[in-house]
Each structure stands twice: as structure tokens, then as C-alpha cells.
Amino acid sequence: MRDDQYPPLPPLSVGPAGKCPRCGQGSIFKSFITLKERCDVCDLDLTFADAADGPAFFVMLIASVPVLGFVLWMILGVGASYWLTALITLPLLIVLCILPLRPIKGWLVASQYYHKAEQGKLDTQE
Numbered sequence: 001m002r003d004d005q006y007p008p009l010p011p012l013s014v015g016p017a018g019k020c021p022r023c024g025q026g027s028i029f030k031s032f033i034t035l036k037e038r039c040d041v042c043d044l045d046l047t048f049a050d051a052a053d054g055p056a057f058f059v060m061l062i063a064s065v066p067v068l069g070f071v072l073w074m075i076l077g078v079g080a081s082y083w084l085t086a087l088i089t090l091p092l093l094i095v096l097c098i099l100p101l102r103p104i105k106g107w108l109v110a111s112q113y114y115h116k117a118e119q120g121k122l123d124t125q126e
Contacts, residue, residue: 006042008114015110016103020044022113033105049112055105063096 009024020026026041033055035046067089074085111117 009110011107011110011114015107018102018106021110028106028109029102033102035109044113046109048118049109051105051108051112054108055101058104059097059100062100063093067093067096 006022009021011021014021014024018027018029020028020039020042022044023039023042026039026044028035028039028046028049030036035049037047038045070092071085071089074080074088075082
């Protein structure tokens with residue numbers, strides 16, 4: 001089937017679930033955050049997708065604010081030692097950084113497909 005035979009699927013409905021951005025059925029991941037080359041259901045070529053550092057940037061941005069607030073509260077509000085704060089904060093930071101990586105990468109890949117994002121090209125015609 002061609003792309004125009006599939007209804008457009010919103011990136012927030014298929015991306016975080018790791019579903020194909022064209023058919024909404026097949027999975028786009030072959031491991032935790034490694035993309036497949038093709039969708040198993042509609043045979044969409046997924047090599048167009050290049051999320052690059054986008055997922056890591058968004059995860060760091062989202063996770064750093066609550067963790068920083070927690071650290072400040074532990075040290076300034078409760079008066080906990082630096083060692084106790086680090087002991088509690090490091091696992092929290094690891095969990096908050098690893099868990100959202102896959103849904104955010106799926107959302108970015110689905111957004112690239114939905115908005116037909118491509119590599120930048122220079123216009124050499126005058």
C-alpha cells in the first residue's frame with residue numbers, strides 16, 4: 001500500500017507506544033531504543049528516521065528540574081548530608097532518564113514521518 005492509502009496518525013497516539021507511524025500496527029523497535037529497518041505489517045522503510053540526540057535532550061530537560069528541586073529540598077530543607085542525598089538521588093536520576101527514552105524516541109520518529117521531515121537541502125538554482 002502507498003502512504004496516501006493510510007489515514008494520517010497523530011504522533012502522540014502511535015509514537016510513545018512504539019507503533020509504526022504509517023499503519024499504527026507494527027512495532028518500530030527491535031531492542032530498547034534501536035529502530036527496525038522496516039515495519040513488519042506495512043513494510044514502511046524506517047531508515048528515514050534520525051532522532052539523533054533529541055530523545056536524550058528531552059529526557060535530560062524533563063528529568064533535571066524535578067531532581068534538582070528534590071536535591072535542593074533534601075540539602076536545604078531537610079538538612080540531609082551530601083552522601084545521603086547522592087545515595088537517594090542517583091538511582092532516581094537513572095530511572096527518570098532511562099524510562100522515558102523509548103517513548104520519546106518513538107514520538108520523535110512518528111513526528112518526523114507525520115510532518116515529512118527531511119534532511120536540509122541547499123537551493124543551488126539562481
